[in-house]
Amino acid sequence: MTQPPEITYSDELLADGTVHRRYSDGRNEWRSRSSDGRIHWRDDRGDSGTDERLGRDLVKRSHADGRAGYGRDIGYGRTVWGQGQYVLVNRSSFPGRLGVVLGALGLGAGIAAVQYAPELLSSDEEEELRREAERARSSGDGGGGDGGGSSDGGDDGGFDDGFDDHGGFGTAGDGGDDHGAHGDAWDGDDFG
Numbered sequence: 463m464t465q466p467p468e469i470t471y472s473d474e475l476l477a478d479g480t481v482h483r484r485y486s487d488g489r490n491e492w493r494s495r496s497s498d499g500r501i502h503w504r505d506d507r508g509d510s511g512t513d514e515r516l517g518r519d520l521v522k523r524s525h526a527d528g529r530a531g532y533g534r535d536i537g538y539g540r541t542v543w544g545q546g547q548y549v550l551v552n553r554s555s556f557p558g559r560l561g562v563v564l565g566a567l568g569l570g571a572g573i574a575a576v577q578y579a580p581e582l583l584s585s586d587e588e589e590e591l592r593r594e595a596e597r598a599r600s601s602g603d604g605g606g607g608d609g610g611g612s613s614d615g616g617d618d619g620g621f622d623d624g625f626d627d628h629g630g631f632g633t634a635g636d637g638g639d640d641h642g643a644h645g646d647a648w649d650g651d652d653f654g
Contacts, residue, residue: 466546472554499599517591518598520579532579545578 470486473493483491483503490506493513504510511525519535533543539552583591 466542466549468549468551470551470553472552514592515595516583516588517594520591522583522588532581532583534577534579536577542577542579545581 471483474482474484476482479494481493483493485491491503492505493501493503495501499515501513502510503513509525509527511523514522514524516522516532521533521535521541522530523533524530531544533541533550535541539554541550542548543550
C-alpha cells in the first residue's frame with residue numbers, strides 16, 4: 463500500500479487571539495474560533511471556510527464555495543484527509559527534542575485504509591456525530607483537534623484538519639484544549 467504524502471504545519475498565536483498557520487507546502491492560513499466551537503479560516507490563496515469537529519476523531523472542512531471534505535485524527539498530531547490524499551502533521555505539538563524523536567520514528571508510516579476518513583456522510587450521520595462530540599465535551603472529556611488546513615484549491619478538495627477530543631486541539635494526546643467553560647482558549651493544535 464502506498465503511504466499518503468505528509469504535509470507539516472506549525473501554528474503561531476497572534477496578539478488578537480487568532481492563529482497563523484504555516485504549511486510546509488507554502489500555504490498560509492489564518493484561523494479563529496467562534497462561540498459554537500467551529501474554526502473559521504481563510505488562506506493566502508483566496509479560499510475560506512470552517513472546520514468542525516464531528517464525533518471523537520473526525521473533522522469536516524467546509525469551503526465557502528460549497529465543497530466539503532473529511533479528515534480523521536489518528537493521534538500524535540496527525541490527521542489523514544479523505545481516502546489517504548495526504549496526512550497533516552502538527553509540528554507545533556512536539557517542539558524540540560520530542561519532535562525530533564517522533565519524526566525519526568516515522569510516525570507518518572504505516573497508515574492503514576481503516577484510518578481513512580469517510581468520503582461522504584449524510585446529514586443525519588453528521589448530526590449524530592455532532593451530538594457525540596457534544597456529549598464528550600459535556601462529560602468533561604475536553605479535547606482539541608488536529609485538523610489541518612489544506613486549501614490549495616487543488617485535487618484534494620482542500621480538506622483540512624480536525625479536532626481532537628482526547629487531549630489536544632489537533633491530535634490525540636497533544637495537550638488539553640478545554641471546550642467546556644473555557645472553550646475559546648487556543649493551544650497549538652486547534653483543528654489540526
